[in-house]
Amino acid sequence: MDPHLLKQLNAERAARRAALMLIDLDDGSDRLIGPHDPVDGVLGEAISAAFRNGKSVSVEVDRRRYFLNVHVPAARLVIIGAVHISQALAPMAAMAGFDVRVIDPRSAFATAERFAGIDLVANWPAEALSEKPLDAYTALAAVTHDPKIDDDALAVALEAGCFYVGALGSRKTHAKRVERLRAAGIDDQDLDRISAPIGLDIGAASPSEIAVAILAEVIAGLRKRDTVLR
Numbered sequence: 728m729d730p731h732l733l734k735q736l737n738a739e740r741a742a743r744r745a746a747l748m749l750i751d752l753d754d755g756s757d758r759l760i761g762p763h764d765p766v767d768g769v770l771g772e773a774i775s776a777a778f779r780n781g782k783s784v785s786v787e788v789d790r791r792r793y794f795l796n797v798h799v800p801a802a803r804l805v806i807i808g809a810v811h812i813s814q815a816l817a818p819m820a821a822m823a824g825f826d827v828r829v830i831d832p833r834s835a836f837a838t839a840e841r842f843a844g845i846d847l848v849a850n851w852p853a854e855a856l857s858e859k860p861l862d863a864y865t866a867l868a869a870v871t872h873d874p875k876i877d878d879d880a881l882a883v884a885l886e887a888g889c890f891y892v893g894a895l896g897s898r899k900t901h902a903k904r905v906e907r908l909r910a911a912g913i914d915d916q917d918l919d920r921i922s923a924p925i926g927l928d929i930g931a932a933s934p935s936e937i938a939v940a941i942l943a944e945v946i947a948g949l950r951k952r953d954t955v956l957r
Contacts, residue, residue, distance in 0.1 A: 806829045
């Protein structure tokens with residue numbers, strides 16, 4: 728591999744940006760491709776698929792063999808609120824392969840005993856998210872049901888282009904939330920990206936069932952997205 732390309736690849740990975748090393752197996756040449764670099768035809772379709780599913784693969788196109796070595800950042804789930812739903816959601820999401828972080832300024836809720844083994848931050852979301860910024864490979868679930876905590880986190884998630892943004896609450900509650908966020912300068916196109924009431928409609932009742940519904944919707948947002956993430 729060209730040392731210069733390797734340096735570029737490592738820089739992309741360090742910045743949590745997806746990249747693909749396209750290696751021509753017939754002549755050994757390689758080049759680095761980003762998720763939105765134009766590649767036409769069948770090869771371009773294979774590259775897009777590799778970015779979507781995060782799996783490296785060998786393909787043959789026009790009698791040439793290629794290896795698509797894809798590097799996609801690990802998906803993260805940031806949960807705003809150390810509540811009962813979060814206690815079920817955090818370990819399930821970790822088991823599903825997500826890097827999980829729980830943020831809640833209320834120290835009575837954000838305790839290591841309630842979230843053993845989970846990255847837990849007892850701070851206001853605006854400060855916690857500035858220390859570890861969100862990105863396109865991050866999902867955010869706001870479940871405190873407290874506007875003073877949830878609203879700022881939702882605004883940051885929308886600005887960061889998170890692949891999933893969800894918020895707990897009834898339609899009436901969400902309508903009031905939308906009014907507040909719109910008054911804060913967020914446009915309707917971004918507001919429409921918020922999934923509320925949060926989670927797939929499976930008739931969930933208990934905190935654990937709601938957690939299942941949320942995680943299912945997050946996974947669907949990651950795997951069934953219409954566009955390749957940056």
